[in-house]
Amino acid sequence: MSSASASTRNISRVCVAGGIAASALLLLAGPASAHVSVQPQGEAAKGGYATINFKVPNERDDSATVKVEVNFPADHPLASVMPQPVAGWDIKVTKDKLAKPLKMHGNTITEAVSKVTWTATGGKTGPGIGAGQFQQFPLSVGQLPEDADQLVFKALQTYDNKEVVRWIEEPKEGAEEPESPAPVLKLTAATGDEHGATDKATAETDAKQADADRDTASASTSAASADSSDTTARVLGIIGIVIGVGGVAYGVLAGRRRGNA
Template sequence: MRNGFRLATVSVLAGMGVLALAGTAAAHVEVSADKKQAGASDVTLTFAGEAESTTAGIKSERVVLPEGIAPEAVTLVKAPAGWTFTRTDDGFTVGGKALKVGTDAEWKVKVAKLPDGETRLSFKTLETYGDGKISRWIEIQEEGEEEPENPAPLITLQPGPKPSATTSAAASAPASAPASAATDSPAPVVQNQLTSEDSGGSSTWWIWVLIAALVVAGGTVFLARRRRG
């Protein structure tokens, strides 16, 4: 009887230990998006930080943004009562008075635009408790591999729309020549024609002078002969 009781007690304690470890491992910070496409605009991200401490409440959440999202492109939508939103060099922080022990932290932010061509976005998060303890959810979850011990919040997206054929053709077509270039090009030819005509006319002026002189001389001789006769 005693041996059976001891075995049962050990089994119960072992089971409780397994459950405790599973509960600790299950605590995460998670994120979801209301739009599931890469490159989407005005996307609301909802974060949920699970409380894992039995002695202190969550005091703040510091989020590091993935490449392609600037802190200036993020605005606060909702946070726990009394918490404030502060931008950092690489992301933002929401925090304030520590929540009650065991209370999960939930907050929402709006992103102006998600990066184009990125279908996996990780948001490294540092979760700080009122007693100073920090849970670091910063390990990147690689596609096709097992989840790490302290995974960073991750959203998976659908690829964005591909550019249409007409758009691609328009982008690759060479630029047409400026209208001014087409209209200006004949000008030198016209100018050359005008110049050659002017120069040709000015080179024959002496012929007309000679003819006039001969006419005048002939008239003079004719009049002189009539007077003599």
């Protein structure tokens, strides 16, 4: 056997082994990347409201996803959670009492949403999310916390064969992604378009209205004072005329009396 043939065979073996290893890596990476995730439509700014989508892919070739449960963080409760209807799915919003009531827009909130559950109802193409498909579940949420950079939602994905996949592991910064990561919503800094800006604009409008009311009141007072002065002048004028007429009449009568005398 020539040295050239041996070298060729060795190179072939290395290439085959490398291909197998690369395929294995792709197979391992595939399922890890296809997990339940959450993304905002636009931005999710601190202290504001946002519309968010939970994206649920089906990872099984022989089963359909028929139920999705999303648990909300208890350390940053959200008082307002409104689901958008999704065709072919029933939606249930679960609320729990708060250990510490929240203040929102001057109101006291004693309960917050703890879980939202979507359950497939079926359809012409079969119930739930089929193989090679995904489904988005939109929610309007708020008021987002001002003292957090992210919100972690733990999710459960149930297949029609009763298998439950728990997406509940919280990712750690600087660490590798866990095998079953929980959906994480990144929060951005307030942009000025949130309720803080609205409150400021409302306060400025109220201040302008108060100034206008004061100007109106001042004008009314001045007008009333002017009217009062005019009325007093008229009364004094009339009294003066009456006194003058009385004086003239008295003088005429006195003159007649002296003439008769």
